[in-house]
Amino acid sequence: xxxxxxxxxxxxxxxxxxxxxxxxxxxxxxxxxxxxxxxxxxxxxxxxxxxxxxxxxxxxxxxxxxxxxxxxxxxxxxxxxxxxxxxxxxxxxxxxxxxxxxxxxxxxxxxxxxxxxxxxxxxxxxxxxxxxxxxxxxxxxxxxxxxxxxxxxxxxxxxxxxxxxxxxxxxxxxxxxxxxxxxxxxxxxxxxxxxxxxxxxxxxxxxxxxxxxxxxxxxxxxxxxxxxxxxxxxxxxxxxxxxxxxxxxxxxxxxxxxxxxxxxxxxxxxxxxxxxxxxxxxxxxxxxxxxxxxxxxxxxxxxxxxxxxxxxx
Numbered sequence: 616x617x618x619x620x621x622x623x624x625x626x627x628x629x630x631x632x633x634x635x636x637x638x639x640x641x642x643x644x645x646x647x648x649x650x651x652x653x654x655x656x657x658x659x660x661x662x663x664x665x666x667x668x669x670x671x672x673x674x675x676x677x678x679x680x681x682x683x684x685x686x687x688x689x690x691x692x693x694x695x696x697x698x699x700x701x702x703x704x705x706x707x708x709x710x711x712x713x714x715x716x717x718x719x720x721x722x723x724x725x726x727x728x729x730x731x732x733x734x735x736x737x738x739x740x741x742x743x744x745x746x747x748x749x750x751x752x753x754x755x756x757x758x759x760x761x762x763x764x765x766x767x768x769x770x771x772x773x774x775x776x777x778x779x780x781x782x783x784x785x786x787x788x789x790x791x792x793x794x795x796x797x798x799x800x801x802x803x804x805x806x807x808x809x810x811x812x813x814x815x816x817x818x819x820x821x822x823x824x825x826x827x828x829x830x831x832x833x834x835x836x837x838x839x840x841x842x843x844x845x846x847x848x849x850x851x852x853x854x855x856x857x858x859x860x861x862x863x864x865x866x867x868x869x870x871x872x873x874x875x876x877x878x879x880x881x882x883x884x885x886x887x888x889x890x891x892x893x894x895x896x897x898x899x900x901x902x903x904x905x906x907x908x909x910x911x912x913x914x915x916x917x918x919x920x921x922x923x924x925x926x927x928x
Contacts (some may be wrong), residue, residue: 616775616809616901616903617746617775617777617805617808617901617903618748618772618773618774618775618794618805618830618901619749619751619774619775619807620774620775620828620901620902621773621805621901623634623748623772623773623879624691624724624748624749624772624773625724625859625875626724626725626740626748626897627686627691628732628747628749629681629725629726629727629749629751629773629775630725630726630748631655631657631678631679631726631728631751632655632656632657632658632679632680632789633655633656633676633680633727633800634655634659635654635655635656635678636654636655636656636657637656637657637659638656638657638658638659639658639659639661639684640658640659640660640661640854641661641664642649642664643664643665643666643667643670643673644718645804646658646660646664646673646674646786647885648679650673650674650675650676650679650695650777651674651675651676651683652676652737652766653677653678653801654676654678655678655679656678656679656680657679657680658679658680658681658682659682659683659684659692659718660681660682660683660684660688660690660731661684661685661688661869662688662780662891663686663687663689663691663854664689664724665691665692665772666690666691666692666693666737668794669735671694671695672693672694672695672698672738672739672742672867673695673696673736673905674696674698674702675693675695675696675697675720675723675726676723677697677723677724677726677727677854678726678772679726680726680727680729680732681695681726681727681728681731682727682728682729682730682731682897683729683730683731683732684730684771685922686841686921686922687732687922688730688731688732689731689732689740689797690732690733690734690735690736690740690827691734691735691738691892692729692734692735692737692926693737693738694733694738694739694741694742695741695742696697696739696742696744697741697742697744697747697750697771697873698723698725698742698743698744698745698912699720699721699722699743699746700714700720700744700832700858701720702790703787704716704719704720706734710817710874711769712744712745712746712769712770712802714770714799717746717770720745722746722747722748723745723747723925724748724749724750724819725749726747726749726750726751726859726907727751727753727843728741728750728751728752728753728755728885729751729752729753729754729755730755730921730922730923731755731757731921731925732755732756732758732921733757733758733760733764734758735758735760735882736750736760736761736764737760737761738761738762738764739758739762739763739764739765739766740753740757740760740764740765741755741764741765741766742766742768743761743766743767743768743774744763744766744767744769744771744811745767745769745770745771745772745881746770746771746772746803747771747772747855748771748772748773748774749772749773749774749777749902750767750773750774750775750829751772751774751775751777752755752765752769752775752776752777752778752779753775753778753779754777754778754840754919754921754923754924755775755776755779755875755917755920755921756780756782756920756921756922757779757780757781757782757784757785758783759782759783759785760784760899761814762786763786763787763788763789763819764781764784764787764788765771765787765788765796766788766789766792766846767777767788767789767790767791767804767806767826768789768790768791768792768796768800769796769799769800770799770800770804771790771803771804772795772803772804773805774803774805774806774807775806775807775809776788776807776809776811776907777807777810777811778809778810778915778918778919778920778923779811779812779919779920780811780812780814780919780921781812781813781814781816781820781918782814782815783807783809783814783816784794784817784819785816785817785819786814786817786826787813787816787818787819787820787821788808788819788820788821788822789808789819789821789822789832790804790822790824790826790828791804791822791823791824791826791848791849791875792844793824794824794846794869795816796824796825797825797847799913800824800825800826800848801820801848803825803826803827804823804824804825804826804827804828805826805827805900806827806829807828807831807897808819808821808828808829808830808831808833809828809829809830809831809832809834810832810833810850810911810915811834811869811915811919812834812847812873812912812915812917812919812920813833813835813836813838813842814837814903815837815839815911816835816838817838817840817845817865818837818839818840818841818844820833820835820838820841820842820844821843821844822844822846822868823843823844823845823846823849823850824846824847824848824849824868824870825846825847825848825849825853826848826849826850827850827851827852827895827897828843828845828849828851828852829851829852829853829855829876829897829903830851830853830856831852831853831854831856831903831905832855832856832905832906832908832911832915833854833857833869834854834856834859834895834911834912834914834915834916834919835856835857835859835861835913836859836860836912837859837860837861837864838858838860838861838865838917839862840857840862840866841861841862841863841864841865841866842858842861842863842864842865842888842898843864843865843866843873843887843888844865844868845865845866845868845869845870845871845872845873845889845927846868846869846870847868847869847912848870848902849870849873850872850893850894851865851872851873851874851894851895851896852873852874852876852894852895852897853874853875853876853879853894854876854878854879854881855876855878855879855905855906855907855908855911856880856903856908857879857880857882857908857909857911857912858866858879858880858881858882858884858913859882859912860882860883860884861881861883861884861885861914862884862885862886863880863884863885863886863887863888864879864884864887864888865888865889866889866922868890871889871890871891871893871914872891872893872894873888873889873890873891873893873894874890874892874893874894874895874896875888875890875892875894876909878905878907879908880908880909880911883889888895890900893918896928
């Protein structure tokens with residue numbers, strides 16, 4: 616559902632490693648070997664995989680499904696980097712994949728990450744950047760990381776973040792990393808956020824710059840700061856969300872283009888929010904029929920997060 620299923624940039628939808636080899640991994644070395652190329656592959660993670668000292672992020676290649684077995688599959692101490700700007704390119708051309716370097720590499724695409732618990736991440740838990748596209752992040756549980764939990768930035772596109780449980784995370788979901796990055800981000804950064812449980816999180820639920828974000832059917836309870844952050848160039852459509860207790864439903868970080876429909880339910884807020892009704896219309900990309908907001912707390916609390924998928928024993 617959502618932008619990850621949108622036909623664009625040479626892909627009809629997001630299928631991950633479907634049709635490829637199925638492997639089960641139990642160690643960091645096995646995981647690194649399985650995700651590092653671009654051959655279609657389904658990688659099943661069994662148990663806890665801890666990162667070696669000094670490794671913050673593991674590069675993920677195209678055409679991969681990374682999925683946890685059962686309810687206990689865990690990534691401990693590192694994150695997954697969906698990012699084609701690899702260390703050899705960094706060494707040769709600098710740290711960032713600036714627009715004038717886009718011809719030097721092939722972006723990562725067609726990646727699915729499901730049914731995993733992320734703990735003790737020393738950078739981001741999941742980072743999608745450098746024109747990566749068609750990525751689906753689904754049914755994972757995230758605990759507080761050193762930086763972001765799910766970041767999408769630097770020209771990436773066509774992403775869906777769904778049915779995840781974010782537990783007391785701080786920098787929860789970032790879309791667009793800097794106010795000066797308009798030349799790379801404008802016209803990209805399409806992300807759907809739906810049926811996520813934002814459980815006593817603090818900020819970036821999400822925070823958006825330049826991108827178009829469809830935020831629907833999420834359950835936000837006891838949010839310490841804001842629900843939606845509106846940055847430079849942001850365009851957001853929010854419908855069918857249930858926001859329980861929050862400091863403010865939205866916050867102006869240089870943007871006001873938010874359509875906040877009357878299908879949202881807000882329990883208690885201190886400062887309200889900012890919106891001008893000029894957020895984009897997701898119906899120009901795909902059709903959705905959101906669940907009634909009144910049903911969302913029970914639905915999301917019972918179904919979001921790792922260990923809730925059937926058939927993954």
